[in-house]
Amino acid sequence: MTCSEWADENFYLSAESAYIEGRWETAPFQVAILNSMGNDEIRVVNLIKSARVGYSQMLKAATGYQLQHKKRNGMILQPTDSAASSFMKAHVETAIRDVPVLKELAPWFGKKHRDNTLEAKKFSNQRQLWCLGGTAAKNYREKSLDFIIYDELAAFPEDVEKEGAPTFLGDKRLEGSAFPKSIRGSTPKIKGHCQIERAAQESETDFLMFVPCPHCGEYQSLKWGGKDAPFGIKWAENNPRDVWYLCEHNGCVIRQHELTPHFAKAQWRCHKTGITTVDGYEFLLNGQVSETPESVTWNIWTAYSPFTTWERIARDFLNTRDDQGKLKTFVNTTLGETWDDETGEKLEWENLYARRETYLPTIPEWAVYIAGSVDTQDDRLEIKIKAYGPGEESWLIGYKRLIGDPAGELIWQKLTEYVDQSFQHASGAKMSVGLICIDSGGHYTDEVYAWCRQDPMRRIPIKGASVYGKPVANFPRKRNRKGVYLTEVGTDNAKDIIYSRLAMQAKDLTKPIKGYMHLPMVEWADELYFKGLTAERKKLSFVKGRRVYRWECPSGVRNEPTDLEVYNLAAVRIAQQHFGLDLDRARPEGRKNQSTKKRKSVHQSSWL
Template identity: 45%
Template sequence: MNLSAAQIRATKRHLRAALRGLFRPEPLPMAEWADKHFYMSAESSYSEGKWTSDPYQVPILNMMGNDDIEEFNWEKAARVGYTKAIVIALGYFAEHKQRNQILWQPTDTTAEGFMQQHVNPMIRDVKPVRKLAPWLGKKHSDNKLDYKKFTNYRQIFVLGGTAAANYREKSVDVAIYDELSKFDEDIEGEGSATQLGDMRLEGSSFPKSIRGSTPTRVGECQLTKAAEKADERFKRYLPCPHCDEYQTLEWGGPDVPWGIKWDSPETVLNAYYVCQHNGCVIEQRELKGMDQRGEMRSESGMVTRDGLTFYRNGKQVDPPRTVSVHIWSAYNTRTTWGKIAHKFLQVCKDPIELKGWVNTTKGEPWEEPGERVDSDQLYQRREHYPAQVPQAAVVLVCGVDVQDDRIEASVWAFGGDQRGTESWLIEHRIFVGDPGRWQLWDEFTDWRLSTFEHESGTLLRIAATCIDTGHKTDQVYKYCKKYEGQRVYAVKGGKDPIAPLVGRPSRSNKAKVLLYTLGVTTGKDVIYGRLKINEPGPGYMHFPMAATEDYFKQLTAEELRIKYVNGRATRVYHPIRKRNETLDCCNYALAALDILNPVFPALAARLQPAEETEPEPVPTEAQNYQKQRRARSSGRGRKKGFANSWRN
């Protein structure tokens, strides 16, 4: 069959039209797509024009677009390209990967502004996306202030994150959170933004959650919390142009020999970088070449140069499912190390402005300055006691902390003045074993009932004991119930930071045991305040030579910080070390003393050197009051004094 030229042309035209629906563009990584298609619009850029990815941005963009990575967190400084990156992502996923997306801003107002300033110009100026939006610039049902629908049936939602309703009834493939740290921690009592938003990804073949923000405060920053949970946490490593050793760019600071340095305040704008390996001096102009040879390395040793292929120990491995990256202003070639240092000198004396510099320049959460005690100084002031219990110490109490595999107990002696504020650590004992078995508690009981020799020659027993119920609760309840007559009390920590040291006891528990709720913060205030006293006397805490360095590290394992809750400053003790058992034991011993409420002048009078060595019960204020009443009612002399009236 012979076809004319016109028929051949018509056949080709119809075949092309028929096959056009099957066409798929060549798969491109996100960074390559951006360099090929993305345009920086005048409304949202310092300089309008074609986009070119900086070397450090290439692996970041590609990780954002990598289908194997389901969660991406970016801890960032300001002006390092996150906003542009998520606008690129919107265009890339809508046009190239044909995915439905939703982007949340902290508020409805910022969502509207983002759509007008960034999304609409992107649709207009990025040609492949523009072809999918015939409604651009017109009133149309597919062109709304919070919603765009393209001719390939893909959608973009841009919503505020304050209302729980904005996280419902939408099924998407990509969820993006801009400035996550500024979102409410709990959205109308239904959960966090990422918890609610990522639910919209269920059912997607290629779910993607992208989060980014400049951090806020330590312990409160939602982005930092999310980043800490990631499978791999990446930082940018650059080679020194002189010794070729790879390193992250660090601020350094005045006490660190490497990092950003300057010769004098007058020449701060000419700041340079000092290599942490060999002290090489690196000039600002060398940064771009360093970045071109840079790579991303995780804390566990995973390496990637392009965000697409990942290596460990030189062997290619699968990409991680969740990642985080940290980039701060020192990597940005659009600023200088001199400007970073100059800004630091301007704000370093103002804590409020310094906090903003740490967040927006270093890309790190601000840590409120904490009050802490130096464990080394306490270790250095250990002393030899003249006896197991020194003369000025008049009463022994015990604080007990229960763990899953041991019992730890501290015996403290108090005295020194009429209020008994001076204290001596007598012994810290660890009983290793299962606290769920009575055998370990029997061993503890034998020790608890033992005697300690006082300098006067008197033998003293522990007068009161407080045991924490946080671990092995049922067993602790049984033990305290059994020995309640020996002043063994069950205690638990309360959450109120201004509660008194010991609250009113209650038997509202399944064992009907006398249970005291402690003001833990109040107790730590007392302990840390007294640890700062450097001269023996009221409030001073003495330690024996047997106390170990680890004992003092645990005793000082927390620091006092100011935490802001709903805009209100709250004092909290923040752990700086994992173990703090000796601190807890000290706190429980302080509670035992408070419950006991001994009469210190009477005890001091008793414990003058004498022949009698048999342990005697410790008088309390209530007991002393009853003794005095009986003495007065029987006509026996009141002239014998406070201590003698107790003996009557």
């Protein structure tokens, strides 16, 4: 008897632990999952799930199957001891009461007895079930188990009292069993820090459920999609009652009641190996019977569940759009996916501060161009000056905070003096600042324009693009009505480039390194500067139902050095794309023993 067959014949949904009391009937999407929990050839079962898929009931059914039908010892681990006690009372004890074949094994039920405690139940067939918390290392010791279940694994500590990962400690208890079984299931949490995600990555399989379209017959796994995607869950604007699924193959409009009967024809497909299965017992590869995998991972989310509606999913999403916390819950518990809070490695300011170099006061010999940037604040202007070489390798050579009122003339005079200064090149030549991009989106747009009009081919006012995905710099063909070349800057693309470059490592600074950003060991490149340079994080948001990653700065943190880095990159891109600058016109193999004459030849043109 398979696990799903046992459940259909014996299992019962208790009033205290189910929305609707009554006999259990395995839903089509649950068959393969339940059977894998009872299949002796499968050692590890991972389930990455959303809410509303009947996971707790499947765990209890699998536990009853192992105890009564397979006559095996087991343990259910909950994230905490209190959660374990609650689960024992609300789920395990009610199941023993309401499932006759289990109650027959519990002559002590309803009585005070040494075989009937909140931590363990010992049955008349000499099999035992523990239910304990996963935070205490002692709970993993001195137990001989055939199966172990980790409920909500993502909520477990990564290291249990410094003795190791919970799945490592728990699975060690299975080593003496002839048919060991480790079942791990959870709603996922934070990407990169989620233990069910880690368990799935270690698995040899990763199954998604494919369902035939009721109109064209093409198989597809159900996806969220979102408003602008050419497939997925859709709804009439401002009317989530009118909701449907758009087929990704032929654009068929599928209503939920139309798709439900076709779940009986569904297949589970593994993209890693090409293996398929329908029931979790027979596995096929290229239409031929395949060996049963030792480890399986199932992915299931709310759209497959008959216990909720697509209308409810749409409403849940609409209720989360303006709240990051609710959106995170939606991704985890409705879509059954990890929340990508930050992408890439976190860039620590201390690491950048520690790799500063001693190249100032002269500009390194490889630099051929200088660009400037200005940020306008209510009480100051901040300026950054950078030198660039082949491959946009760059050297920070100046940073200044001018305190004053941007509505007055004095601060603009000081700005002009600062950006008009000359810099000493290693070749002996003098270099001046080329293009300067200045933020015009604040409260002092008129003052910014007035300063730019004094030298319109060199001083470029900029504004951030309102749409994500724009080019780093979109220089206009002509001046606007204010007499300036107002340039749109794709800040998200620019920050992607900047943060990836800041994360670069250099083994040999005597050779060219494309895109590498050199940082000077000087007083003004202080801790405040580096904290501002690493202030932002890339976070997941939803825009019109579509996932997008956006750079965000925590509240109260100054990020002017990051903004200025964007403006500098925009300036050097404008110079290359519209003013004929060629950073790559000289590429010697090394930076040493270059003649003075040759170094002078790469100096930026006099038109700057």
